[in-house]
Amino acid sequence: MLLAQLGVACENIPVDLPSGQNKQPAYLALNPRGQVPLLEDEGELIWDSQAILVYLARRYGGENWLPTAPLAMARIMQWLAVSENEIQYGLARARAALQFGAPWNVEDCQRVGRAALQLLEGQLEKSAWLAAEHITIADLACYPYAALAPQSGLDLAPFLAVLAWISRIQALPHYVGMPNMIEMAGK
Amino acid sequence: MLLAQLGVACENIPVDLPSGQNKQPAYLALNPRGQVPLLEDEGELIWDSQAILVYLARRYGGENWLPTAPLAMARIMQWLAVSENEIQYGLARARAALQFGAPWNVEDCQRVGRAALQLLEGQLEKSAWLAAEHITIADLACYPYAALAPQSGLDLAPFLAVLAWISRIQALPHYVGMPNMIEMAGK
Numbered sequence: 148m149l150l151a152q153l154g155v156a157c158e159n160i161p162v163d164l165p166s167g168q169n170k171q172p173a174y175l176a177l178n179p180r181g182q183v184p185l186l187e188d189e190g191e192l193i194w195d196s197q198a199i200l201v202y203l204a205r206r207y208g209g210e211n212w213l214p215t216a217p218l219a220m221a222r223i224m225q226w227l228a229v230s231e232n233e234i235q236y237g238l239a240r241a242r243a244a245l246q247f248g249a250p251w252n253v254e255d256c257q258r259v260g261r262a263a264l265q266l267l268e269g270q271l272e273k274s275a276w277l278a279a280e281h282i283t284i285a286d287l288a289c290y291p292y293a294a295l296a297p298q299s300g301l302d303l304a305p306f307l308a309v310l311a312w313i314s315r316i317q318a319l320p321h322y323v324g325m326p327n328m329i330e331m332a333g334k
Numbered sequence: 335m336l337l338a339q340l341g342v343a344c345e346n347i348p349v350d351l352p353s354g355q356n357k358q359p360a361y362l363a364l365n366p367r368g369q370v371p372l373l374e375d376e377g378e379l380i381w382d383s384q385a386i387l388v389y390l391a392r393r394y395g396g397e398n399w400l401p402t403a404p405l406a407m408a409r410i411m412q413w414l415a416v417s418e419n420e421i422q423y424g425l426a427r428a429r430a431a432l433q434f435g436a437p438w439n440v441e442d443c444q445r446v447g448r449a450a451l452q453l454l455e456g457q458l459e460k461s462a463w464l465a466a467e468h469i470t471i472a473d474l475a476c477y478p479y480a481a482l483a484p485q486s487g488l489d490l491a492p493f494l495a496v497l498a499w500i501s502r503i504q505a506l507p508h509y510v511g512m513p514n515m516i517e518m519a520g521k
Contacts, residue, residue, distance in 0.1 A: 179452075179453055179456050179457075180453060191405055193405075195411065195412045195416075196415075197414075197415050198408045198409075198412040198415060201408050202404050202405065202408035202411075205404035205408070206404035215392065216392070217388075217389050217392035217393035218378055218380075218393075220388055220389070221380050221386070221392070225380070225382045228382040228384050228418065231418040236423065265366075270366075
């Protein structure tokens with residue numbers, strides 16, 4: 148999504164997760180964490196989704212997607228942290244449990260996921276974008292599992308500001324979603 | 335710790351967590367997440383530990399603690415992500431379960447915590463500091479629960495590079511630890 152927004156072309160190389168290719172020595176030599184995505188750019192390997200967002204924003208986005216002024220950057224980091232905590236361990240895990248049988252406690256994850264949506268709602272009632280007067284990587288990091296919340300068993304209907312924000316993101320030129328995301332967000 | 339390294343004075347205002355002061359409306363108005371720490375600086379409120387590290391590094395640390403070049407910043411973000419994931423949900427949760435009776439599965443958390451230590455060890459076998467040729471907020475973010483690993487039921491003895499890194503951090507001028515940390519790290 149950020150690559151599309153930045154107009155930067157890339158080649159996608161699939162990694163076969165079901166067969167465990169990501170835990171084989173050849174892949175672990177590239178990314179010791181054994182996760183996807185992994186970015187290669189100008190001969191450098193960068194692992195971790197948020198590190199990749201930060202890299203691309205700084206490398207190709209000037210000050211637009213990740214400003215470097217102290218307070219502006221801190222505001223973005225707050226929402227990257229929400230994405231790594233309440234969203235990842237709440238919304239994403241509830242979805243993984245419900246959709247793919249992952250061994251997480253659905254109710255516990257939904258409780259954390261609901262807290263994530265409330266945090267987003269509280270901010271988005273006050274501002275169109277999470278961390279600045281324009282879209283930043285904070286919005287891109289929080290967006291996917293928020294828009295997929297119905298797959299986590301959580302109803303987005305009470306979260307009016309979140310729904311409006313989802314619509315704003317989906318209306319972006321060069322928008323790229325995940326399968327079923329637009330349909331699910333409207334439910 | 336970062337404030338001490340930067341030589342920036344601060345006032346500490348305790349929040350009574352056992353009584354739930356952090357979940358009361360007065361505190362939630364300052365930090366909607368209901369967590370500590372919360373930083374106030376120049377009239378602005380910043381929540382989330384990592385956002386606070388980023389803010390202080392950018393505001394008072396020049397390019398030393400958080401460089402802004404794309405690749406340099408991405409390298410730091412990688413370890414902030416490990417701190418927010420494997421360290422927080424592995425090492426810190428195993429410690430919370432063992433030391434304070436938190437309701438987490440100790441073995442699951444220890445497995446994730448061991449992966450965190452292996453990631454740190456892999457990097458620290460190659461470099462003295464995690465993300466640059468000098469100490470950065472990456473080291474400060476990963477350090478506390480790594481040094482407290484014995485309280486998570488994990489033995490640091492096999493992690494020679496981690497132990498050497500802990501010693502380097504504890505030898506810093508203006509080092510600030512947590513209770514029992516130095517003693518535990520040596521075990």
